[in-house]
Amino acid sequence: MAISSLVKGRRPGPLPHGERNPGDRPGIQQSVPMKQPRETNMRSIVIALAFTASMISAALAQTSSAQPPLAQAWPTHAVRLIVNFPPGGAADLLARLIGQSLSETFGQPVVVENKAGANGNLGGDAVARSAPDGYTLLMSSGSMVAINPHIYATMPFDPAKDIVPVASVARVPFYLVVRVDNPAQDLNALIGDLKANPGKRNFGSPGVGSSPHLAAELLKKMTGTDAVHVPYRGAAPALNDLLGGQLDFLFDPGIAIEHVKAGRLRAIAIGSPQRSHQLPDVPTLAELGLTGFDADAVFGVYAPAGTPSDIVARLNAEINRALATDALKERIMAVGNVPAAMSPEAFGERASEDSKRFGSLIRERGITAGSN
Numbered sequence: 001m002a003i004s005s006l007v008k009g010r011r012p013g014p015l016p017h018g019e020r021n022p023g024d025r026p027g028i029q030q031s032v033p034m035k036q037p038r039e040t041n042m043r044s045i046v047i048a049l050a051f052t053a054s055m056i057s058a059a060l061a062q063t064s065s066a067q068p069p070l071a072q073a074w075p076t077h078a079v080r081l082i083v084n085f086p087p088g089g090a091a092d093l094l095a096r097l098i099g100q101s102l103s104e105t106f107g108q109p110v111v112v113e114n115k116a117g118a119n120g121n122l123g124g125d126a127v128a129r130s131a132p133d134g135y136t137l138l139m140s141s142g143s144m145v146a147i148n149p150h151i152y153a154t155m156p157f158d159p160a161k162d163i164v165p166v167a168s169v170a171r172v173p174f175y176l177v178v179r180v181d182n183p184a185q186d187l188n189a190l191i192g193d194l195k196a197n198p199g200k201r202n203f204g205s206p207g208v209g210s211s212p213h214l215a216a217e218l219l220k221k222m223t224g225t226d227a228v229h230v231p232y233r234g235a236a237p238a239l240n241d242l243l244g245g246q247l248d249f250l251f252d253p254g255i256a257i258e259h260v261k262a263g264r265l266r267a268i269a270i271g272s273p274q275r276s277h278q279l280p281d282v283p284t285l286a287e288l289g290l291t292g293f294d295a296d297a298v299f300g301v302y303a304p305a306g307t308p309s310d311i312v313a314r315l316n317a318e319i320n321r322a323l324a325t326d327a328l329k330e331r332i333m334a335v336g337n338v339p340a341a342m343s344p345e346a347f348g349e350r351a352s353e354d355s356k357r358f359g360s361l362i363r364e365r366g367i368t369a370g371s372n
Helices: 038-066 090-106 118-128 187-196 211-223 235-244 257-261 309-323 326-334 344-365
Strands: 079-083 110-114 136-140 163-172 175-179 202-205 228-231 249-252 265-270 297-304
Touching: 079 090, 079 118, 090 110, 090 136, 090 163, 090 297, 090 309, 090 326, 118 136, 118 163, 118 297, 136 163, 163 309, 163 344, 175 187, 175 235, 175 257, 187 211, 187 265, 202 211, 202 235, 211 228, 211 249, 211 344, 235 249, 257 265, 297 309, 297 344, 309 326, 309 344
Parallel strands: 079 110, 079 136, 202 228, 202 249
Antiparallel strands: 136 297, 163 297, 175 249, 175 265
């Protein structure tokens, strides 16, 4: 006899009239499944969540790998390369050489724009105020970063905070040059003439506190001489006045080399630790007795602070790659400069060293933006 057929000791059989089997009552299921233990349900939930998380992670990874780094997508249009000195000077020449190379590499125009004034501060400020997106860059001498903060009581921007070093381009030595009709055709004669005529001779520079200006101040300090400083808004205008007879001498950043070779000017020394490959017969000032004389400047590219690091890294890599090519090396060396590839960090450290070195000279000589 089946157990299910026993109800309160009764035998199975027909139910009294009107009664129903409890399993036949409306709303009551005939078969009710057993509840799963709680831990079984939790395990299922955990497995489901883990599976979902893995699917999301895979999808994100696939999306990330499909999107190129920012530097690979940049640039998509023209890049401005601002030069903070007039056309024809060392910064301008280097900017056009680098701009052409970058344009060929990126497949986008690199437009060189001259914005001169205040010894490079106007152009520097324009870049510092630009969007940090890699589309506005600056080509400058090291003077704007290493020297200007020492000679200006206030500046429109902070070179240490508002711009970042991207890549050095060239080490620029300065050549002490005179006209061929100047009786002083060597250093000793020039020093003798300056001592015999204190304050009666003059020299030009691209501006107060510019590297050529400080080179001349260092010469005056080390030789105990005096001469009147005539500041210009760039190296090219100063060179034009030397050729025209309005100046007695100047320290030139290399743009006078063609005039030296043509016999219109004479280079009597170079203010660099090494001789120039372009003018190998011209001695250094250290060789001529001014031990330790070094007025070299480093010219390079800067960007607004906040420019993405991968764009800065790509620019540095492309500029360094270009500087390693024979074609660009020869063109930079043709104007008396020396290619000088560096990392952004090394470039920044060089500016800090120059700031310390020239800062002491500026304070000692009492040079300010309002002085000559």
